[in-house]
Amino acid sequence: MNIESVEKVYSNYSGVYDLIFGKLFESGRERGIELLELTEDDNILEVGVGTGLSLPFYPRNCRIMGVDLSGKMLEEAEKKVRENRFNNVKLIKMDATKMEFEDNSFDSIMAAYFISTVPEPVKVVHELKRVCRKGGRIVFLNHFMSRNRFIAGFEKVISPLCCRIGFRTDLNLYELLDETALKINTEEKANLLNYWKIVQCINNK
């Protein structure tokens, strides 16, 4: 999976994405934002903001920067920003492996259904750590490879298939966070069938 193909898959999705994934993943998004533990005037980064499905759940007294690599998905997000007058939201098309933000630019970061869609997750996590201040919350909302060996084996087998629709199932969260020295603070299950996880980390720099 390379970055161009990821962009293409999600650009093709943009028109129907909300229909397919909107309601299904809503509760996870809401809880994920709670776990950012936001306070007034916080600067938040959402990587992989996509069509902006999380935007309604952020408090209006915080500033949100949404980045994504798919221009088409961002156009959908921009529509939501206009329709709902989210004056606290800014959107930029950017590559999450090399972001144009200074170190410590954000108080907290949300990565919802995102980290398993990128070809280089380790690079992305290093970037998240760089642009988030020390002690800030980084929340991952995602499906990660099961700790159950039987299910994990099955996920490895179906992973190439899932790549074709834009995400992979064999991403091992614990290895990823180990490699990037990011520690888990809390971890809980989310959404239907508890197949997805919300992981809250505190940026230790």
Place this chain on the structure above:
Amino acid sequence: MPVTKELIEILACPKCKGDVHINEKGDGLVCDKCKLMYPIKDDIPVMLIDEAVKLN
């Protein structure tokens, strides 16, 4: 959201990390050093070198 001054302040040229400024038409962010223009499409700045326009 239109591209505001505040937003331009935090953005840098992806190539040289230098400052960018908005062009006269208001449809792109320019890096004078790299002579590149990063287009603003539907109010969304595209900060990718591959999609930048070379300026003469």
